[in-house]
Amino acid sequence: MSVAPLFLFPFCDVWQTGITLLWLTLVGGLWLFFEPSRRNSEMLHQARIRVSGAVFSDPLFWIFVVLAVVAAARWANGGVALAYNAGDGQWFISRPSLPWLPGHANGEGFIQFVVVLSLAVVVEGCRHALGKSARMAFLFMGSFLAGVAAIIAALAARVGVQGASEAMGLSIFRLPSFAGCAFGLYMLGGIVALAGLFECKWNKALLLFVFAVGASASGLFYFAPLPVALAFAVAALVLIVASVVHLLLFFSPPDVVKFIVAFFIAALIPVLLAVCVVPKEVTDARLAFFFSDGLLFPEGFAEARVRLSEIARNVWRDHLWLGSGIGAFPLDVRFAATDEDWLVWTAGVPKGALHGWWQLIAERGIFGALAIAVPLCFMVYTFVRRLVAAIGRHVFLPLCGLGFVAVAVVVAETFIDASLLRPETLMALGAFLALSASAFPPPRRREEEK
Numbered sequence: 001m002s003v004a005p006l007f008l009f010p011f012c013d014v015w016q017t018g019i020t021l022l023w024l025t026l027v028g029g030l031w032l033f034f035e036p037s038r039r040n041s042e043m044l045h046q047a048r049i050r051v052s053g054a055v056f057s058d059p060l061f062w063i064f065v066v067l068a069v070v071a072a073a074r075w076a077n078g079g080v081a082l083a084y085n086a087g088d089g090q091w092f093i094s095r096p097s098l099p100w101l102p103g104h105a106n107g108e109g110f111i112q113f114v115v116v117l118s119l120a121v122v123v124e125g126c127r128h129a130l131g132k133s134a135r136m137a138f139l140f141m142g143s144f145l146a147g148v149a150a151i152i153a154a155l156a157a158r159v160g161v162q163g164a165s166e167a168m169g170l171s172i173f174r175l176p177s178f179a180g181c182a183f184g185l186y187m188l189g190g191i192v193a194l195a196g197l198f199e200c201k202w203n204k205a206l207l208l209f210v211f212a213v214g215a216s217a218s219g220l221f222y223f224a225p226l227p228v229a230l231a232f233a234v235a236a237l238v239l240i241v242a243s244v245v246h247l248l249l250f251f252s253p254p255d256v257v258k259f260i261v262a263f264f265i266a267a268l269i270p271v272l273l274a275v276c277v278v279p280k281e282v283t284d285a286r287l288a289f290f291f292s293d294g295l296l297f298p299e300g301f302a303e304a305r306v307r308l309s310e311i312a313r314n315v316w317r318d319h320l321w322l323g324s325g326i327g328a329f330p331l332d333v334r335f336a337a338t339d340e341d342w343l344v345w346t347a348g349v350p351k352g353a354l355h356g357w358w359q360l361i362a363e364r365g366i367f368g369a370l371a372i373a374v375p376l377c378f379m380v381y382t383f384v385r386r387l388v389a390a391i392g393r394h395v396f397l398p399l400c401g402l403g404f405v406a407v408a409v410v411v412a413e414t415f416i417d418a419s420l421l422r423p424e425t426l427m428a429l430g431a432f433l434a435l436s437a438s439a440f441p442p443p444r445r446r447e448e449e450k
Contacts, residue, residue, distance in 0.1 A: 014107060014110070014111055015107075015110070017111065018110050018111045018114045021111075021114050021115070021118055022114050022117070022118075024118070025114065025117050025118045025121050028118075028121045028122065028125065029121045031125075031129075032051065032055070032121060032124060032125045032128075032129050033048060033051065033052055033055075034048065036048065036050075036051040036128070036129035036130075037129060037130050037131030037133075037134045038131070039131070051128050051129050054127075054128040055124050055128055058124065058127065058128070059378065060123065060124070060127070060375060060378050060379070060382075061120065061124055063374060063375055063378065064116065064119070064120035064123070064124075064375070065120075067116050067120075067371055067375075068113070068116045068117055068120065070102065070367075070371065071109075071112055071113040071116040072113055073101050073102065074101065074102040074103060074104055074109050074112065074113070074326070075104070075109030075110055075112070075113045076109070077096045077097055077098050077101045077102065077103045077104070077109070078096065078097070078103060078104055078105070078107070078109055079094055079095065079096045079097045079103060080093065080094065080095060080096055080103050080104060080105035080324070080325035080327070080328045080331070081093070081094050081105055081106075081331070082094075082331055082334070091335075093324075093328070093331050093332070093335065095325075096325060100322075101322070102322045102323070102325070102326075102364070102365075102367065102368065103322070103325040103326075103328075104325050104326040104327055104328075105325050105326065105327035105328045105331065106327040107327075108326045108327040109326070111423060112326060112423075115423040115426065115427065118427060119426060119427050119430050122427055122430060122431045122434075123375075123379070123430045123431065123433075123434045124434075126138070126430075126431050126434035126435045126438060127382075127434045127437070127438055128438075130435070130438065132199070132200070132396070133200050135196075135399065135435050135438065135439065136193055136196035136197070136199070136200050136202075138431070138435070139189040139190070139192055139193035139196065139399075139435070140190070140193040140196075140197075140205075140208075140209060140212060142186050142189055142428070142431070143186045143187065143189045143190030143193055143212035143213065143216050144190075144208065144209075144211065144212040144215075146182070146183055146186035146187075146190075146212075146215070146216040146219060147186075147190075147211060147212050147213075147214070147215025147216045147218070147219070147269075148215065149219070150183055150215050150216060150218050150219025150222070150223070151215055151218070151273070151277075153167065153168075153179070153219065153222075153223065154168070154218070154219075154222060154273055154277050154278055155277060157222075157278075157282075158277055158278065158279065167179050167223050168222055168223060168278075168282060170223075170224070170225050172225055172298060172301070172354070172417070173298070173301075173304060173345070173350055173354075174348055174350060174351060175350075175351045175352060176350070176351075176352045176353070176354050176356075176416075176417040176418055176419075177351075177352055177417060177418045177419050177421065177422055178223060178224045178225065178228060178417060178419050178422075179219070179223045179224075179422070179424070180219060180220050180221075180222070180223035180224020180225075180228060180229070180419075181224060181228060181410065181413060181417075181419035181420075181422065181425050182419075182422065182424040182425050182428055183216050183217075183218075183219030183220040183223055183224070184216075184219075184220040184224060184228070184229070184232035184235075184409070185406055185410070185425065185428040185429065185432065186212075186216045186219075186428060187213060187216040187217045187219075187220055187232065187236060188232070188235060188236060188239055188402060188405065188406055188409075188432075189402065189428070189432065190209065190212040190213040190216055191213060191236055191239045191240060191243065191398070192239060192243070192398045192399050192402045193209055193212065194209045194210070194212075194213055194243070194259065194262060195243035195246060195247065195259065195396075195398045196396065196398070196399065197209050198247060198251055198255045198258075198259070199396060206258070206262065207265075209262070210262045210265050210266045211266075211269065213262070213263070213266045214265070214266030214267065214268065214269030214270065215269050217236075217266065217269070217270060218269055218270040218273050220232055221270055221286060222273070222278060222282065222286070224419075225417075226286065226289055226296060227296055227297065227416060228413050228416075228417070228419070229286075231409050231412055231413055232409055234409070235405050235406070235408070235409040238401070238405055239398055239401065239402065239405055240263070242397050242398050242401050243259065243397075243398040244256060244259065244260070245397065246396070246397040246398055247259055250394075297416075300344065301354065303344075304344065304345075304350070304354055305353075305354035305355055305416070307341065308333070308350060308352075308353040308354050308355065308358075309353060309354070309355045309358045311332065311333055311336040311337075311353070312329065312332075312353045312355065312358035312359055312361070312362035313358060313362070314336065315329070315332045315336070315362040316358070316361050316362045316365065319362075319365055320365060320366060321365045321366050321367055322364075322365040322367055322368070323361065323362060323363045323364040323365035323367075323368050324362060324363055325363060326363050326364065326368075327363070328363055329351075329352060329353065329359055329362055329363050330349055330350070330351045330352070332362070333349055333350055334349055337349070352417070352418045353418060354416060354417065355414075355415060355416070355418075356413075356414035356415070356416075356417055356418035356419065356420050356421065357414055357415070359418045359421065360372070360414075360418070360420070360421060372426075375430070376407075376433070379403075379430070379433040379434060379437060380433070382437045383403065383404075383433065383436055383437040383440075386437050386438075386440035386442070387400075387440055389440070389441075389442075390440035390441050393440075393441050394441075395439060395440055395441070396439050399435060399436060399439040400436055400439045400440060401436070402432050402435065402436050403429075403432045403433035403434075403435065403436030403437070404436065406428070406429055406432045406433075407429060407432075407433065410425065410429060
């Protein structure tokens with residue numbers, strides 16, 4: 001299931017993506033119950049019973065069941081679209097068939113439903129079915145495949161594939177939602193996996209781990225704007241420092257040196273992409289801020305952000321609880337825009353707000369915001385409870401901090417774009433939070449404490 005988010009690229013067909021992801025979800029669900037990690041001296045059938053009991057007694061699982069039912073209802077409740085009233089001679093936005101249920105526009109319902117199912121399987125698997133080595137393997141595979149996807153996307157952009165070219169072009173006003181956010185998250189996961197390589201003694205696979213970090217970092221650099229890339233760079237530095245501290249405390253100095261040298265080798269991958277694959281003008285545009293008078297944010301960004309946030313706020317007031325429908329914000333912008341706005345938006349109608357929190361509540365309403373907040377809060381509660389129970393015991397520090405760092409950087413990023421709402425971002429965040437809590441050893445049983 002670590003490969004599931006990598007199919008959600010902007011140049012992929014939505015239905016093919018959804019069906020592929022649904023198939024992977026089925027495979028992941030079968031693995032979750034039939035092939036979980038086994039503890040010491042535990043038989044496979046005992047592991048199956050343990051994991052099944054843990055999943056079905058987990059309140060978060062039943063929360064996901066409720067969310068899946070709601071997502072299915074939203075999938076069936078389309079109809080949000082631009083329509084024309086011939087009698088009045090006016091354009092208007094048609095609302096969902098059942099206005100008392102959440103709706104969607106542009107065929108967004110199916111992929112959102114599949115993502116809820118996939119997120120349930122990924123989160124429950126990370127919470128209950130992975131041992132220490134399996135957690136490191138999950139992080140590595142996610143980062144490695146993200147790196148492969150980044151290189152494929154860069155090649156697709158070079159040959160002119162439309163979605164890939166647009167994603168690399170990064171017209172932040174047109175589409176403030178970036179695949180680079182997911183690449184950045186998997187880069188963070190790759191850093192933790194690289195530290196875990198020494199924990200699991202997988203030294204022979206060092207170069208594969210190096211590729212995973214460097215290639216996913218390339219995806220972040222080329223498929224996210226500079227402010228987002230800088231935010232993830234700070235988060236990466238935090239995890240690198242935590243990893244170095246952990247290696248100094250529990251491993252030998254040569255391992256620390258290998259870990260640091262690995263990052264210098266990983267840095268060669270973006271350089272090779274810049275020289276051999278990506279057009280020079282794209283790389284120069286990314287580096288303009290450092291070598292010229294380039295701007296960190298495009299000219300007019302602050303004004304556009306304020307105006308789009310105002311539109312989103314007005315839309316939310318009209319659809320307080322359920323929102324206007326997923327994917328409906330570009331339609332709402334068309335009707336709310338003034339003549340002054342059209343003079344500024346010469347490139348076309350923005351497809352999202354430059355403030356992800358306002359777009360979230362405008363399209364999904366209070367119930368939609370709660371649908372994201374409730375699982376998040378539940379996983380944070382699990383993290384804190386396991387943290388308290390693990391005081392005084394050995395923990396793998398980098399993985400424990402991964403979820404917190406990933407959430408912090410995405411929360412900060414959502415004040416300037418809406419990448420949080422991308423399916424691959426939500427799945428990566430859910431997986432990392434679950435893995436961070438699982439990295440703490442489970443509470444000791446009373447008989448073990450005697």
